[in-house]
Amino acid sequence: MSARARRAKCVWRGSVPRRRVVLLLALLIACVGDLLAQARSAAGFAFLYVPSSAGVPRRWNQAALSDGRVPWRISAGIARNVTGDRSALDVLQAAFSRWEDLPTSSIRFAFDGTSKTRNRSAGDRVNLVTLDTTESLGSGVLAATFLTSDASGNLLDVDIVFSRDAAFSTSDTVDPNSYDLESVATHEIGHLLGLEHSGLARATMVPFTDRGEPQQRTPSDDDRIGASLLYPEAGFLAGTGSIAGRITEAGAPVYLSQVVAVRAGGPVVAATYSAPDGSYRIDGLAPDVYVVYAEPLDGPIVPGNVAGFRSAFGDTPSTGYGTFFH
Ligand SMILES: [Ca+2]
Ligand SMILES: [Zn+2]
The missing domain is CATH 3.40.390.10 (Collagenase (Catalytic Domain))
Structure with missing residues (x-):
């Protein structure tokens, strides 16, 4: 992780319907x-x-x-x-x-x-x-x-x-x-x-x-x-790459941060969630330059929306941190 950014509500926030x-x-x-x-x-x-x-x-x-x-x-x-x-x-x-x-x-x-x-x-x-x-x-x-x-x-x-x-x-x-x-x-x-x-x-x-x-x-x-x-066509995995890393806050791993890959100068491409040890990995990315940032699940999506992930990795997400970019 490099720069720490403001506790931003991310770019897509404005396009989420107000009444959800x-x-x-x-x-x-x-x-x-x-x-x-x-x-x-x-x-x-x-x-x-x-x-x-x-x-x-x-x-x-x-x-x-x-x-x-x-x-x-x-x-x-x-x-x-x-x-x-x-x-x-x-x-x-x-x-x-x-x-x-x-x-x-x-x-x-x-x-x-x-x-x-x-x-x-x-x-x-x-x-x-x-x-x-x-x-x-x-x-x-x-x-x-x-x-x-x-x-x-x-x-x-x-x-x-x-x-x-x-x-x-x-x-x-x-x-x-x-x-x-x-x-x-x-x-x-x-x-x-x-x-x-x-x-x-x-x-x-x-x-x-x-x-x-x-x-x-x-x-x-x-x-x-x-x-x-999950169901790759022939050549999909060989033709794409991965971004992996670890989200930490003051040295401690951050669990259940949303980690987002954005094509440099372009659109948001994909996102995943960090594991209890702070690790994340986004596969299937077309070769390009990406910016990655991480943010807490504090809305619009919240931990209650990812019960499947939590049932596999653990129930209690990290809290009290802001949005990171790298
Ligand atoms: Ca059935
Ligand atoms: Zn659903």
Whole structure:
């Protein structure tokens, strides 16, 4: 670390909608089998790690899937809070395609039909997207994704549940009075891939949205790199580099600082969080000159938004420090 800067609210702050709604609780269901005791450093990026694993990411084992594709089904019923020009199925297929279309990621999906089951089940091994749940997700939560993996992080079942308490619009042209179903679905599918929340306001994985806001339909560089690290196309890893370091404050490691890589003179590219020993690593960066800075999770994203990271590395973030640049 070199210069210490003012306790800045970072550049993206101004573009975060003033009225924010919690978009998602990535509830991490306990793993099947024993947890890996093996400790690892934060191996780049923010994923939904196996609890207590200190860095074993959850991901689909594409080699074990039929045709290498993650199958999913949609609830046969669609609740009345979902309205608009397109069918909910069309919107979901568009949202899955957003991730399939990333040129550096190999993730692929297979629509497997409708399901008469309206509620999630971790044990049925059906990856259900339900817009017909009888479950209450809680106040302010638009949707939630529930992941089940084995101890090695292989995902076994992921269900996405949309709230019945929020107005969703399926229309391509956004409805200012409703939440954009395609945006919220694209975010939730990011969790289905294994992505944790990002604090970058332009990221699909930022945990907030607002009515009439379609921005999260389009994965940002941060999202693309995360998906590509989990499911790399041939050549992606060889063609990119990493930035790694350690965040300290007066010699003490800083845990759960957001570390952001910015292309010199250009846009914010990617971010991750520091591990309990202060270490961080951002992989998947195209060759260029980057500025890196670190800031506390004191808003808009807060430690409560990264429960997946904390369940893997430890619960108590460092506090009482400002923003660092280097
Ligand atoms: Ca299921
Ligand atoms: Zn989320």
